[in-house]
Amino acid sequence: MERTPPHPDVSEFDLQRVLEALVDPVRRSIVAQLGSAGADIACGGFDIPVGKSTATHHFKVLREAGLIRQYYRGTSRMNALRRAEVDQAFPGLLDALTGPHTAGSPHPEPTVRHAPPAGRPAAR
Amino acid sequence: MERTPPHPDVSEFDLQRVLEALVDPVRRSIVAQLGSAGADIACGGFDIPVGKSTATHHFKVLREAGLIRQYYRGTSRMNALRRAEVDQAFPGLLDALTGPHTAGSPHPEPTVRHAPPAGRPAAR
DNA sequence: CACACAGTTCGATCACCGTCAAACTTTGAT
DNA sequence: ATCAAAGTTTGACGGTGATCGAACTGTGTG
Numbered sequence: 321m322e323r324t325p326p327h328p329d330v331s332e333f334d335l336q337r338v339l340e341a342l343v344d345p346v347r348r349s350i351v352a353q354l355g356s357a358g359a360d361i362a363c364g365g366f367d368i369p370v371g372k373s374t375a376t377h378h379f380k381v382l383r384e385a386g387l388i389r390q391y392y393r394g395t396s397r398m399n400a401l402r403r404a405e406v407d408q409a410f411p412g413l414l415d416a417l418t419g420p421h422t423a424g425s426p427h428p429e430p431t432v433r434h435a436p437p438a439g440r441p442a443a444r
Numbered sequence: 445m446e447r448t449p450p451h452p453d454v455s456e457f458d459l460q461r462v463l464e465a466l467v468d469p470v471r472r473s474i475v476a477q478l479g480s481a482g483a484d485i486a487c488g489g490f491d492i493p494v495g496k497s498t499a500t501h502h503f504k505v506l507r508e509a510g511l512i513r514q515y516y517r518g519t520s521r522m523n524a525l526r527r528a529e530v531d532q533a534f535p536g537l538l539d540a541l542t543g544p545h546t547a548g549s550p551h552p553e554p555t556v557r558h559a560p561p562a563g564r565p566a567a568r
Numbered sequence: 569c570a571c572a573c574a575g576t577t578c579g580a581t582c583a584c585c586g587t588c589a590a591a592c593t594t595t596g597a598t
Numbered sequence: 599a600t601c602a603a604a605g606t607t608t609g610a611c612g613g614t615g616a617t618c619g620a621a622c623t624g625t626g627t628g
Contacts, residue, residue: 335541336469343467344616345460363575374617376576381615395574395625412536417459447594468586488604498587500606519595519604 328386333409341385342417346370347378351387352418354401362396452510457533465509466541470494471502475511476542478525486520 342348346368353366363379370378379399382388386409389400406414466472470492477490487499494502503523506512510533513524530538 339463339467339541340615343463346616364573370616371618372575373577373619377616379575392625397575410540413540416534416537416540417463464585470586486604494586495588496605497589497607501586503605516595519602521605 330405333386337385355418360398360400454529457510461509484522484524
């Protein structure tokens with residue numbers, strides 16, 4: 321079976337795709353966690369408010385945009401931030417989005433637009 | 445009746461909202477055109493592939509995100525890029541998104557269609 | 569081997585967003 | 599006063615994407 325999923329080359333990076341990936345709060349959180357951790361993290365090691373299947377979807381979007389690199393280690397799928405390559409393609413973007421501050425938006429609020437509260441969606 | 449729509453203050457800028465505004469190619473194009481023109485542009489002076497009502501919608505989104513400032517001038521509604529304020533809230537973001545190249549993004553970059561040289565409303 | 573673990577695939581649902589056309593409003597010019 | 603120009607408002611519509619649960623697959627460990 322395929323052990324390593326397809327990753328785009330730096331020359332294939334597309335701004336539109338990268339933005340569509342980073343506009344989602346959950347995905348931006350993943351990238352931020354990878355950035356501040358300074359180390360690779362397994363899919364299950366992130367603090368995100370969604371189920372496993374949804375998480376898989378988010379990782380796929382990030383990978384296909386070129387923001388992260390995925391590889392297997394045992395039964396775990398590890399995720400690495402492709403910082404150098406993203407910086408090369410879009411200088412300043414990551415810093416502006418996951419920077420230490422992102423001043424002006426002191427909103428820890430999830431800004432949940434779609435996500436039903438983890439508890440009881442009740443009706444959908 | 446001097447119709448001046450509501451504009452958010454810099455302190456109210458929200459990264460999520462700004463990103464949602466800039467993820468749309470049409471809106472990013474509007475911002476890019478404003479940036480490269482270096483002058484304010486009337487709603488009808490942009491090179492965008494959508495109808496008037498849709499354009500109105502896009503301008504509203506940009507304005508509510510704090511990216512542009514709108515004011516009337518005769519029957520025309522002028523649009524000004526709030527560059528300084530956006531830069532203050534999110535340093536590097538505009539440069540990264542509408543910067544010189546934005547490599548990897550297949551953006552035709554519509555030959556700097558110079559808008560009708562509006563006067564100098566100054567202020568902002 | 570057998571089981572638990574980590575993640576993927578699939579199908580369905582639901583919200584939101586971008587889009588348009590038509591009717592309306594406001595302002596400037598004739 | 600009329601007309602034209604420039605946007606806005608409204609209502610409808612379709613597509614896309616985020617989400618979930620359930621079933622499934624591959625991998626290491628006991």
